[in-house]
Amino acid sequence: MKTNVIQLLLLVLFTQVGMAQNDALQWLDLELSNYQYPYPVKTLDLKIQEQDLKMGYMDIKPEHFNGKNIVLMHGKNFNGAYWETTIAALTKAGFRVIVPDQIGFGKSSKPDHFHYTFQQLAQNTKALLDALHIEKTAVLGHSMGGMLATRFALMYPETTEKLILENPIGLEDWKLKVPYKPVEWWYxxxxxxxxxxxxxxxxVSYYDNKWKPEYDExxxxxxxxxxxxxxxxxxxxxxxxxDMIFTQPVVYEFKNIKAPTLLIIGTRDRTALGKPLVSESVRKxxxxxxxxxxxxxxxxxxxxxxxxxNVGHLPHIESFNEFINPLITFLKA
Structure with a gap:
């Protein structure tokens, strides 16, 4: 009985905090023009799928550039801004860091109609690198960005010097377990x-029910x-x-990756697409x-x-030092 009362009080407190926070939320426009990124944002004009689109990106080159580049690819629920501490550490170590917001995300265009494929997003990223005259780079992808980084490495092996996957999704083919749902269902x-x-x-999914104020953003x-x-x-x-994530697995092509690869895995992570659509036994x-x-x-x-x-889906947010130290070591090797 006492436990139930405590759980009820916690639920009420969580709801009240949520309502207060909701009241204080900042209205954001579609391309986050009223939200400031940690570094200046430029845009690349893209003519793709019969549309004129803009791809936002940060390009940070340190004073003591070591001649090496790295592209950071964000996850589905994020944008380039969440790489702030990673950018700072990498530029301090001498690396030029390029951080695109993919089409449909962050400060980039949100088209009314678009055929999303990892190949298209990889091609957009290659167009950005070409515009910046970058011929070779390391590529780091987190979550959905891990699937994109994998596709990029497969499409452009001559460009990809090293591949880093931080808790990437797509390490398993969810189509084998989860019933397909149309785009309208996700919408x-x-x-x-x-x-x-x-x-x-x-x-629940990222932080194991342990919240810190810095996660609010x-x-x-x-x-x-x-x-x-x-x-x-x-x-x-x-x-x-x-729909792109669900229908375009990369797991069957890992064997074809040519670049030296580093996997950084928070082992507490249990992220998987479609968990609510399967039985408890399958979910496990x-x-x-x-x-x-x-x-x-x-x-x-x-x-x-x-x-x-004991780290979940976002090592570079939840446990930065354990993430950045092996990353820089791998990049310098």
Whole structure:
């Protein structure tokens, strides 16, 4: 009885905090023009799929440039801004850091209609590198960015000097376990999102129910969009990228990666697409990063594995030093 009362009080407190936070949320426009990134943002004009689109990106070149470049690819629920501390550490170590917001994300265009493929996003990123006259670079991808970084490395092996995958999704093929849902289903789910739901998902899925104030920003960015009268555009793009993730696995091509690869895996992570659509018994077999990291290391030729215990989906946010030290060591090797 006492436990139930405590749980009820915690739920009420969480709801009240959520409501207060929701009232203080900043309205955000579709391309985050009223949100400041940690470094200056430039744009690349792209003519793709019969549309004129803009790709936002940060390009940070240190004073003591060591001649090496690295591209940072963000996850689905994020944008380039969450790489702030990673950028600072890498530039301090001498690396030039390029951080694009993919089309449909962050400060980049949100098209009304777009055929999302990892190949298209990789091609957009290569166009950015060509515009910057960068011929070779390391590529780091987190979460969905890990799937994109893998596709980029497969498409452009001559450009990819090294590949780093930080808790990438797509280490398993969810189509084998999860029933397919059309884009409209994902769209309806996106339309239902609000501050409380977004925070609850990140609290449980990313941080093992242990919240820190510095995590608020990544909830507020997503929730701020829901206040926009054009949120349907954001929701539609999000639905299209869910379909891309679900239908375009990279797991079967890991064996073809040529670049030296580093896997940085928070072993507490249990992220997997479609968990609510399967039974509890099947759900328990999905997103087991403590197993997936080891399996993936065996599949990728010349791969190293760094496992970070008791850390979830975002090592570079949750446990920065354990993330950045092996990363810089690998890049300098």
């Amino acid at each position: 309806e789910n996106e339309l239902k999102k609000n501050y409380e739901g977004i925070k609850k998902y990140q609290l 990544w909830v507020n960015l997503l929730a701020g969009w829901t206040l926009n009268s054009e949120y349907k555009t954001i929701a539609w793009n999000a639905a299209l990228t869910y 077999t999905m997103g087991l990063y403590n197993e997936l990291g080891k399996r993936t290391q065996k599949e990728i030729p010349n791969a190293q594995l760094i496992e970070i215990e």
